[in-house]
Amino acid sequence: MKDTLELLRARRSVVAKAMVPPGPDAEQLAVLLEIAARVPDHGKLTPWRFVIFEGEARERFGEILSERFAELNPDAGDPEIAAEAARFLRAPVVICVVSRTAPHPKVPEWEQVLSAGAVCQNLLIASSAMGFASQWITEWYAFDENTRAAIGLEPHEKVAGFVYIASAAEPPGERARPVMSDVVSRWAG
Numbered sequence: 001m002k003d004t005l006e007l008l009r010a011r012r013s014v015v016a017k018a019m020v021p022p023g024p025d026a027e028q029l030a031v032l033l034e035i036a037a038r039v040p041d042h043g044k045l046t047p048w049r050f051v052i053f054e055g056e057a058r059e060r061f062g063e064i065l066s067e068r069f070a071e072l073n074p075d076a077g078d079p080e081i082a083a084e085a086a087r088f089l090r091a092p093v094v095i096c097v098v099s100r101t102a103p104h105p106k107v108p109e110w111e112q113v114l115s116a117g118a119v120c121q122n123l124l125i126a127s128s129a130m131g132f133a134s135q136w137i138t139e140w141y142a143f144d145e146n147t148r149a150a151i152g153l154e155p156h157e158k159v160a161g162f163v164y165i166a167s168a169a170e171p172p173g174e175r176a177r178p179v180m181s182d183v184v185s186r187w188a189g
């Protein structure tokens, strides 16, 4: 219990560009996904799914990203285009959490979206507990129609996040956190 609280109080994201190998092996990844899927889900709709990028698939996806980036940014130089090609090489494993909502008589789509957010957060917590570095990212390619289609998303599906999982080159420093009195109030009627 204490360990869990300590983990949650200290957990930090590690920016993808500061990631180094190794990432989770196949067994660890299976555990991470199982934990990620264990989230509150009103109506048991499973309004999310996973697309895993690992190994050589990350390079092939990078080719798609760089081509699309060049198409969208005709003035982009070679270094920028090369950076796009290398995006998914920043971590050994990138998990695309896909939000897939559908109209439901009792469960608003907003609640289905929130469940996908909980999946992403579970991935961050569980990967931290395993000693890995992780970051929840969207970046431009989460919102680009062509790239989303290349990932295999249906028109009604959205990217909730790309969760990059690797190791940290060095432990991250703390970042500014909300002042609790700014965000907590007590309802007084």
Ligand SMILES: Cc1cc2nc3c(=O)[nH]c(=O)nc-3n(C[C@H](O)[C@H](O)[C@H](O)COP(=O)(O)O)c2cc1C
Pocket (backbone or CB within 6 Å): 011, 012, 013, 014, 015, 135, 136, 137, 138, 139, 140, 160, 161, 175
């Ligand atoms: C939905 C969502 C999308 C995000 N997209 C990005 C992004 O594209 N690029 C980025 O640098 N950080 C992004 N972040 C922020 C990082 O995941 C993270 O909040 C930040 O690195 C500090 O996190 P920490 O409080 O876990 O240390 C996103 C966060 C969320 C919740």
